[in-house]
Amino acid sequence: MTKITSKTILKEILEKKRGAEILMKNNVPCLSCPMASFEIDKLKIGEVCKMYGLNLEKILKELNRK
Numbered sequence: 387m388t389k390i391t392s393k394t395i396l397k398e399i400l401e402k403k404r405g406a407e408i409l410m411k412n413n414v415p416c417l418s419c420p421m422a423s424f425e426i427d428k429l430k431i432g433e434v435c436k437m438y439g440l441n442l443e444k445i446l447k448e449l450n451r452k
Contacts, residue, residue: 389451392432393443396422399431399449408448412440 390399396416399405409417416422416434431449435442 390431390446392435392446393430395427396429396431396434397427400426402449408445412445412448414438414440414445427442 388394389397390402396409396414399409400442401419406417413440414434416426416429422429431445432442434440435445
């Protein structure tokens with residue numbers, strides 16, 4: 387699978403094995419937000435982390451771990 391970067395959309399991350407699990411573990415709120423379901427194919431992980439003050443580097447490291 388392609389390397390996940392700050393510009394990767396949440397929909398692509400959720401298609402990755404363990405993607406949802408890693409996002410939930412890191413408190414990414416979009417997974418439980420009803421409004422996010424309408425934007426899941428537009429929201430980039432970097433933007434989400436910036437909005438909520440999440441550690442983007444840590445999340446990307448976990449998502450790209452093999």
